[in-house]
Amino acid sequence: xxxxxxxxxxxxxxxxxxxxxxxPPPKRVLVADDRISADAAYKLACEGTxxxxxxxxxxxxxxxxALARRIDRKPKKANAAAAPADAFHRHRAAQAQRxxxxxxxxxxxxxxxxxxxxxxxxxxxxxxxxxxxxPEPYVASLRELLGLIGAHEWRKKGVEIPALGARIHxxxxxxxxxxxxxxxxxxxxPLPSTALAFDIGTGTGVLAAVLAKRGVRRVVATDQDPxxxxxxxxxxxxxxxxxxxxxxxxxxxxxxxAPLVVCNPPWLPARPSSPIxxxxxxxxxxxxxxxxxxxxxxxxxxxxGWLILSDLAEHLGLRTRDExxxxxxxxxxRVLGRLDARPRHPKASDPADPLHAARxxxxxxxxxxxxxx
Ligand SMILES: C[S@@+](CC[C@H](N)C(=O)[O-])C[C@H]1O[C@@H](n2cnc3c(N)ncnc32)[C@H](O)[C@@H]1O
Numbered sequence: 001x002x003x004x005x006x007x008x009x010x011x012x013x014x015x016x017x018x019x020x021x022x023x024p025p026p027k028r029v030l031v032a033d034d035r036i037s038a039d040a041a042y043k044l045a046c047e048g049t050x051x052x053x054x055x056x057x058x059x060x061x062x063x064x065x066a067l068a069r070r071i072d073r074k075p076k077k078a079n080a081a082a083a084p085a086d087a088f089h090r091h092r093a094a095q096a097q098r099x100x101x102x103x104x105x106x107x108x109x110x111x112x113x114x115x116x117x118x119x120x121x122x123x124x125x126x127x128x129x130x131x132x133x134x135p136e137p138y139v140a141s142l143r144e145l146l147g148l149i150g151a152h153e154w155r156k157k158g159v160e161i162p163a164l165g166a167r168i169h170x171x172x173x174x175x176x177x178x179x180x181x182x183x184x185x186x187x188x189x190p191l192p193s194t195a196l197a198f199d200i201g202t203g204t205g206v207l208a209a210v211l212a213k214r215g216v217r218r219v220v221a222t223d224q225d226p227x228x229x230x231x232x233x234x235x236x237x238x239x240x241x242x243x244x245x246x247x248x249x250x251x252x253x254x255x256x257x258a259p260l261v262v263c264n265p266p267w268l269p270a271r272p273s274s275p276i277x278x279x280x281x282x283x284x285x286x287x288x289x290x291x292x293x294x295x296x297x298x299x300x301x302x303x304x305g306w307l308i309l310s311d312l313a314e315h316l317g318l319r320t321r322d323e324x325x326x327x328x329x330x331x332x333x334r335v336l337g338r339l340d341a342r343p344r345h346p347k348a349s350d351p352a353d354p355l356h357a358a359r360x361x362x363x364x365x366x367x368x369x370x371x372x373x
Pocket of ligand 1: 177290
């Protein structure tokens with residue numbers, strides 16, 4: 001268990017440090033309150049000094065916004081001629097730097113996730129969902145806390161899935177099906193069989209539920225992440241498919257074959273900077289390669305593997321189409337067909353987004369794969 005140390009009223013103090021993003025505890029910590037100016041706080045945060053907040057909670061929120069404005073108004077080094085991959089890596093580095101600075105504003109918690117600050121919200125539910133029980137006091141960053149509160153609201157509200165006629169409730173840290181176009185592809189592709197399907201990396205369970213709704217009699221859905229499995233269990237029960245979908249904790253495949261195997265792996269070959277990013281970033285395309293390399297051995301003769309993949313990595317210069325086709329061929333597979341969809345998420349059409357040029361060309365495909373012989 002990691003600890004954070006600071007001095008207050010001339011006395012040394014220590015508390016448990018929590019960071020879902022895996023950020024180590026800051027080494028230098030000062031106690032701060034409403035009297036600190038945004039400029040002073042910004043300077044300290046940039047230098048790597050964290051501020052443990054003792055003032056009014058809502059003022060801390062405003063200070064965080066003031067820090068964000070100071071980061072965002074720094075001129076970005078634009079280089080139109082830069083290769084897309086360089087622009088992508090620079091964008092990621094800038095995001096990481098922003099997260100580091102904003103992560104320097106810290107909030108104290110009492111046992112039971114209580115926040116002992118004026119005008120603090122009751123966030124114990126949100127914290128419990130992400131952190132579990134809190135029998136002891138701890139410290140976490142305000143930015144992370146706001147993320148947990150946002151995730152809690154999403155979980156309560158859920159995401160409408162038209163193909164299901166139901167809402168899916170993503171848990172904290174589980175990939176949320178907000179990009180509905182890929183769900184529609186799975187709802188539309190011709191089914192090779194309705195006897196059995198595998199959903200590899202099920203996340204919220206959304207694709208397993210869509211397959212069950214389409215009449216697939218049995219689905220085995222896997223994930224490595226216990227949070228995803230707990231989330232999928234709740235969603236499948238809510239949608240009325242608990243009996244037909246078996247959830248299995250596994251690295252990719254269950255130990256069997258099926259006439260249909262579906263997988264929506266993370267689509268960008270890059271290093272995630274927090275556990276939450278594992279659903280988007282897949283270092284060296286590990287899950288994509290693992291899925292392709294294991295598919296022939298888990299498909300029944302004549303069966304189909306449905307790979308759902310955005311081509312954003314291609315537009316960012318992180319993977320070529322030829323490399324993807326070589327991975328497919330090298331795994332003893334051939335392409336039976338492909339269904340394409342354009343993303344509808346707001347970033348796809350936001351010209352202010354630094355990756356707009358690549359995002360505006362993005363297409364998500366469902367690749368229908370089968371044995372090559
Ligand atoms: C992009 S998300 C897709 C989730 C869900 N299928 C959907 O379409 O909304 C990828 C999922 O794969 C899971 N995952 C990553 N590596 C895995 C592995 N080796 N075995 C099983 N699941 C894995 C992640 O935990 C995550 O839930």
